[in-house]
Amino acid sequence: MAPNLKDVVLSNSEDPVKPVEYRGRPVDPPKPKVINNQPSQPQYEWEIVWRNVILFLYLHPFAIYGLYLLVIACKIKTICWVLALVFLAGQGITSGAHRLWSHRAYKARLPLRIFLCILQTMSVQTPIYDWARDHRVHHKFTDTDADPHNAKRGFFFSHMGWLMIKKHKDVSTKGKTIDLSDLEADPVVMFQKKYYLILMPIAFLIPTAVPWYFWGETLWNSWHAAGIFRYTLLINGTWSVNSVAHIWGMRPYDKNIKPTENYFVAFMTFGEGWHNYHHAFPWDYKAAELGNYGLNWSTGFIDLMAKIGWAYDLKTASLDIIKRRIKRSGDGTIKVKEDVDAHGHEHGDSIWGWGDEDMKEEDKEDLRVFNKLNTA
Numbered sequence: 001m002a003p004n005l006k007d008v009v010l011s012n013s014e015d016p017v018k019p020v021e022y023r024g025r026p027v028d029p030p031k032p033k034v035i036n037n038q039p040s041q042p043q044y045e046w047e048i049v050w051r052n053v054i055l056f057l058y059l060h061p062f063a064i065y066g067l068y069l070l071v072i073a074c075k076i077k078t079i080c081w082v083l084a085l086v087f088l089a090g091q092g093i094t095s096g097a098h099r100l101w102s103h104r105a106y107k108a109r110l111p112l113r114i115f116l117c118i119l120q121t122m123s124v125q126t127p128i129y130d131w132a133r134d135h136r137v138h139h140k141f142t143d144t145d146a147d148p149h150n151a152k153r154g155f156f157f158s159h160m161g162w163l164m165i166k167k168h169k170d171v172s173t174k175g176k177t178i179d180l181s182d183l184e185a186d187p188v189v190m191f192q193k194k195y196y197l198i199l200m201p202i203a204f205l206i207p208t209a210v211p212w213y214f215w216g217e218t219l220w221n222s223w224h225a226a227g228i229f230r231y232t233l234l235i236n237g238t239w240s241v242n243s244v245a246h247i248w249g250m251r252p253y254d255k256n257i258k259p260t261e262n263y264f265v266a267f268m269t270f271g272e273g274w275h276n277y278h279h280a281f282p283w284d285y286k287a288a289e290l291g292n293y294g295l296n297w298s299t300g301f302i303d304l305m306a307k308i309g310w311a312y313d314l315k316t317a318s319l320d321i322i323k324r325r326i327k328r329s330g331d332g333t334i335k336v337k338e339d340v341d342a343h344g345h346e347h348g349d350s351i352w353g354w355g356d357e358d359m360k361e362e363d364k365e366d367l368r369v370f371n372k373l374n375t376a
Contacts, residue, residue: 044153047166056160059232066229069221078211078225085122085207085230087297090270092119093131093238094298095305098272098287101183102132103139105285105315106302112310113188121192122203123234129183129193137175139282143246143258146174151246151258159243160236204231237268245275253280253322255331263295271296280325281317289322 070079096116099105108116120128134148143151145168151158183189192199207226211217249260259275266273266288273295274288286299293300305311326334 044168049164049166053164056164059228062224063229063232066224066227066232070225070229074221074225075211075215075217077215078217078221081207081211082226082230085226086233087270088119089122089203089230089234090237091298091301092116092121092123093125093234094270094272094287095301096120097123097125097128097131098135099285099298099302101128101186101189102135103282104182105283105287106306106311107313108305109310109312110188112305113186117188117192121196121199122207123238124200124203124231125235125238127193127196128189129180132183132189133175133178133180134171136178136180137171138242139279140178141170141174142279144170146170149242151243155243155247158246159239162242237265240265240268241272241275245273249273249276250333251276251331252334253277253325254329256329266295270301271298281322284316285314286316289317 070082074082097120100108100113100116117128120131125131126134138147138149141147148167148171149158149162150168154161204227207230208219208222211222211226212219245260245262245265246258247260249262249265251257251260253276257276257279259279261276262273264273265275271287272278274290277289278284278287285302286296288296288299290296290299302311302314306314
């Protein structure tokens with residue numbers, strides 16, 4: 001009977017395997033089947049945060065209903081109130097938690113820090129301390145498992161799914177390497193962190209109560225328009241920076257990273273959509289190369305605060321450093337006509353903003369600072 005080649009067991013020893021004969025003729029022994037236990041894609045364990053899942057299931061349909069009421073049933077004063085809330089709370093995120101506290105792109109006097117803290121609390125997007133910590137980790141480890149909203153895990157995950165499951169262990173492990181001493185030294189940040197659970201409900205009560213008390217809007221309309229719709233619109237705007245602006249758009253400053261330049265996101269977030277530039281120069285207070293306020297109202301707000309003396313040391317990239325970056329790593333959507341010598345200028349290492357220990361000295365020297373405080 002002919003040997004069953006499937007039954008041949010290969011030895012793991014170094015001795016050569018004896019050839020198998022079939023009808024007097026040698027045949028090659030079967031090759032062992034190699035089972036690759038290493039997955040081709042990262043495997044994730046999903047531990048669902050049901051509290052957030054239920055919250056989001058409530059917020060989004062009732063936000064649509066709130067928009068319907070805002071258009072059909074609410075008074076003009078209520079519409080203006082909602083728009084004002086969206087802008088002001090948005091500044092708490094963009095000018096406050098993001099550009100000031102996360103990236104240290106400018107400095108703010110105590111009155112402005114208190115004002116921005118109040119606005120950021122109105123946004124109900126976690127305490128400033130937590131927001132800035134997660135955002136610094138995002139910049140330092142962009143689109144890796146240490147990134148809280150890693151865009152490589154898909155649109156839904158980077159938009160809102162990351163808040164519906166427990167964070168990847170790398171987020172906390174590598175997050176511990178980020179310097180947060182400046183946040184811990186800020187009494188405004190630490191006060192808000194300590195009393196956040198007391199302060200946070202006020203961010204819904206006051207916006208709802210004002211239209212009802214001052215101009216007779218119904219509580220039902222006020223709650224769904226000034227409360228639910230306003231909040232849901234804000235958080236989706238913020239989330240769109242993590243999702244939309246990491247997928248769709250141009251990469252004129254660095255084609256090797258996922259963040260893009262996205263006009264829609266810039267409009268939704270008062271200027272946070274110039275994301276490719278922002279990841280290239282996270283310490284630039286403008287978060288964009290643009291010199292106008294058309295789709296960057298947050299820059300206009302900071303400039304206004306600088307004029308009244310509440311903001312100072314506004315940091316921005318020089319034209320030369322921008323040109324060098326475009327020539328070296330841009331995707332070609334922006335053409336640089338002048339020949340600029342790159343002189344070995346390198347941005348290979350990601351940084352979270354001004355003060356990152358990995359920031360190169362030449363970057364610190366080759367920038368412009370506006371409204372610099374005179375300490376003399």
